[in-house]
Amino acid sequence: MNIVQEIPSDQAEIIIIGSGIAAAAAANSILVETRRVNNLRRVLVIESREMCGGGTGRGNGLLNCAPHEMFHRLRSTIGLHRAAALVRFQLAHIKVLRELCQEIDRGDGYTEFREKEMVELYLTERDCKIAFAKARLFAQWIPEFKIATFGADQARERFNVSQAVEGALSYDSATISPFHFVNSIWNTLLLKYKPFLYIMTHTNVVAIDSVKGDPCKCESLIVSAHSTKDDGYVVRTTRGNFRCNHIVHATNAFAPDLVPGLRSKMTGILGTMTAMRPGFGLFNLGKRYAWSVVHGKTCDNAMQRPANQRSPGHIITSGGFSRAAGHGTSMIGV
Numbered sequence: 001m002n003i004v005q006e007i008p009s010d011q012a013e014i015i016i017i018g019s020g021i022a023a024a025a026a027a028n029s030i031l032v033e034t035r036r037v038n039n040l041r042r043v044l045v046i047e048s049r050e051m052c053g054g055g056t057g058r059g060n061g062l063l064n065c066a067p068h069e070m071f072h073r074l075r076s077t078i079g080l081h082r083a084a085a086l087v088r089f090q091l092a093h094i095k096v097l098r099e100l101c102q103e104i105d106r107g108d109g110y111t112e113f114r115e116k117e118m119v120e121l122y123l124t125e126r127d128c129k130i131a132f133a134k135a136r137l138f139a140q141w142i143p144e145f146k147i148a149t150f151g152a153d154q155a156r157e158r159f160n161v162s163q164a165v166e167g168a169l170s171y172d173s174a175t176i177s178p179f180h181f182v183n184s185i186w187n188t189l190l191l192k193y194k195p196f197l198y199i200m201t202h203t204n205v206v207a208i209d210s211v212k213g214d215p216c217k218c219e220s221l222i223v224s225a226h227s228t229k230d231d232g233y234v235v236r237t238t239r240g241n242f243r244c245n246h247i248v249h250a251t252n253a254f255a256p257d258l259v260p261g262l263r264s265k266m267t268g269i270l271g272t273m274t275a276m277r278p279g280f281g282l283f284n285l286g287k288r289y290a291w292s293v294v295h296g297k298t299c300d301n302a303m304q305r306p307a308n309q310r311s312p313g314h315i316i317t318s319g320g321f322s323r324a325a326g327h328g329t330s331m332i333g334v
């Protein structure tokens, strides 16, 4: 989706940089909340590519967080109780997204939300044992969410997978088309908040200065100035300059380009995704399952988009990180 809108002036109250899922969530919250208090603010969204052309448009759309793995990772940093609370919060996303997609879809399945059984396949006995131990601890702390475990023979039979598989575990999950979902949110917001939301695609933000002319020393992803006149920001773009009082950086791995405070703290990792059109022998194979093949600390994921009369449903795979040169180091900072 490319959007060319006439921007009524070079002033907006709030500028959001980026148009992926983080930007859509920020715009939605700002517009809903400011309308609730009868004080709607003018929001300008600036995106360097087409609408939703970043990670969101290329994501697989698996809605699981590998809950046993996440719990294990978090418990060592924030403790068992808080880890359990945070994982419960993440698991609740599926319910919220189901309801939101039903509202957006109005029966036509546009967002491609589908409940699935997520199957994690393990290729070594060691990886399998480690995962089962994590699943056992998870069951003690979050017993209401069921994770089933399968030994090698059971896994091969139940999921019809090769002899290379040494075990599996599975749990309830869901998939979505993030591109369709997020673009629907933008469409809805544009219709609902017409004179208050402007979007410019194919416009790169190249620098941010203070109104007084100094380069902005941003330290965080949300910055605010206090007074409208002398204290705002000038956002310099490839289509001219725009003034505003608040900036939300929703630029994902590009954040350090515009937020100097993050430069030594984060960098991007290149993620790749492939969409393959299979033969009709694989018609809607992914209606019930989504898959993840786990190798040590990384994994490759696969899911299938819904089939229709013309297509058996594209198979979407992503990953390959640990197989890249230098066990993935060639994918960092590119």
Ligand SMILES: Cc1cc2nc3c(=O)[nH]c(=O)nc-3n(C[C@H](O)[C@H](O)[C@H](O)COP(=O)(O)OP(=O)(O)OC[C@H]3O[C@@H](n4cnc5c(N)ncnc54)[C@H](O)[C@@H]3O)c2cc1C
Pocket: 017, 018, 019, 020, 021, 022, 023, 046, 047, 048, 049, 052, 053, 054, 055, 056, 057, 058, 059, 060, 061, 062, 063, 203, 204, 205, 206, 250, 251, 252, 253, 254, 257, 258, 270, 271, 272, 273, 301, 318, 319
């Ligand atoms: C291959 C792949 C598969 C994935 N699979 C999954 C999955 O199955 N499940 C899951 O939950 N997550 C998955 N993810 C991760 C998920 O897609 C991202 O975490 C999420 O979409 C990030 O959203 P975002 O809004 O933060 O960033 P993005 O969607 O990347 O949006 C950032 C936007 O900012 C724009 N931008 C950057 N710099 C500028 C600038 N200077 N001026 C203007 N615009 C700018 C970019 O063009 C981009 O559109 C996957 C990611 C990839 C790459």
